[in-house]
Amino acid sequence: MSKILIRGAQVLGGEPQDVLIDGSEIAGVGQGLSAEGADVVEADGKILLPGLVDLHTHLREPGREDSETVLTGTRAAASGGYTSVFAMANTFPVADTAGVVEQVYRLGKESGYCDVQPIGAVTVGLEGRKLAELGAMHESAAGVTVFSDDGKCVDDAVIMRRALEYVKAFGGVVAQHAQEPRLTEGAQMNEGVVSAELGLGGWPAVAEESIIARDVLLAEHVGSRVHICHLSTAGSVEIVRWAKSRGIDVTAEVTPHHLLLTDELVRSYNPVYKVNPPLRTERDVMALREALADGTIDIVATDHAPHPHEDKDCEWAAAAMGMVGLETALSVVQHTMVDTGLLTWEGVAERMSWAPARIGRAAGHGRPVSAGEPANLTLLDPAYRGSVDPAGFASRSRNTPYEGRELPGRVTHTWLRGRATLVDGKLQ
Structure with a gap:
């Protein structure tokens, strides 16, 4: 897996930081991390969660x-x-x-x-x-x-x-x-x-x-x-x-x-x-x-x-x-x-x-967003506002009570042990 640099994310809603993923683990968390050889995800204004x-x-x-x-x-x-x-x-x-x-x-x-x-x-x-x-x-x-x-x-x-x-x-x-x-x-x-x-x-x-x-x-x-x-x-x-x-x-x-x-x-x-x-x-x-x-x-x-x-x-x-x-x-x-x-x-x-x-007791999950931990991460755009459209669901079923209701926030990226399963809201 290639390196991934998540740049400028609000980790747990705090100050913007960079998060470097190398393989299946988080390699570093801090400001101004090097992006050499890494795929960059610009995360300004987004929330990074485990x-x-x-x-x-x-x-x-x-x-x-x-x-x-x-x-x-x-x-x-x-x-x-x-x-x-x-x-x-x-x-x-x-x-x-x-x-x-x-x-x-x-x-x-x-x-x-x-x-x-x-x-x-x-x-x-x-x-x-x-x-x-x-x-x-x-x-x-x-x-x-x-x-x-x-x-x-x-x-x-x-x-x-x-x-x-x-x-x-x-x-x-x-x-x-x-x-x-x-x-x-x-x-x-x-x-x-x-x-x-x-x-x-x-x-x-x-x-x-x-x-x-x-x-x-x-x-x-x-x-x-x-x-x-x-x-x-x-x-x-x-x-x-x-x-x-x-x-x-x-x-x-x-x-x-x-x-x-x-x-x-x-x-x-x-x-x-x-x-x-x-x-x-x-x-x-x-x-x-x-x-x-x-x-x-x-x-x-x-x-x-x-x-x-x-x-x-x-x-x-x-x-x-x-x-x-x-x-x-x-x-x-x-x-x-x-x-x-x-x-x-x-x-x-x-x-x-x-x-x-x-x-x-989910091994490897629910871990801190810090160096050495498995790169199981979720990136959310909290400023997003949109109506729920079940036609776009990945689930086989559509029985949602929120159809047509405006809700905030949109998950843009999900990483499972460093592998992107969702990128810009699209499944990989």
Whole structure:
């Protein structure tokens, strides 16, 4: 690989500096670095961040290649500034054995656009009755450390306790989809004023909060790690805050869409806004932003959930739940957190790179932008303003809630171990 000089970038939003990439590593960071023999990227006014890490991505392969493949999903990730993604287990077949996680891991290696770390299922077939092969998946070539039945809740307390005990032996983490199933039977949207007016089945906040409360207590009892997926309510924030004050080893994530969108949008009956957990109230959105700012919520994770056109372009009740998010995540975070003064760019690096890499143990990712570190980097133009056009997405699916909405910021370059995967907004 040739040398690359990124000239005049605001590293983590600070003073302009040059960053020299030599091969797969950062060779130097400073002002006035030599450009001899290097390809020069002029980065005046742009923000340089460590490559983003997504702890919650649905790549759909194997089994739902009509929605997404590992290749198309990682191309979308690179377009959004990601160099590492964790692929959820709810594929067909389910990623509940060493064989399936190794298949996903191998497909990620072949794609070349970002590193793919499979997440293993907690229970066989996501059925919640019997633990999956957690140890075998960890010891496989994929080296799985994160386990989740995402899309379904591990609602059996005994099974959840056993999972926490099992992963503790090798420092793994259980990522819980917090949804008490009996409280959400027939639920279509957030339970509240809007659901009552629309006559749609309500999805109460307590269905999420009760599971989180149980699981942090189980994690404390076992002395293990638990991670809360896509936290969405103000009450959930308070439970996680309380748990952390007790020293319980809990981490939590919030999605970009839960930082911006509210249940008022469901009045349109547009299924693009149908998601699990559902869009909540403005009060919840503000609580989530504040919690992300103060560190109660550790990370932003996309919950990138691609669906083919026919699964979303139908009546509300029949529509699939989920939104694509890899290609718009950084723009939404800039809009909701940076442009509002709630986070600095260094804070964004912590919540979208360093912390998710720590939680998932993504080797070589979430590292400082300094000499000797792997050259996994993202360059963003924060002054850009433009309307979201899903026709230009690299993802195979187009189910974005932001179509036509103006959002700030544009990822111009992404480097994976010194190799450009995105240059001037174009995939390589």
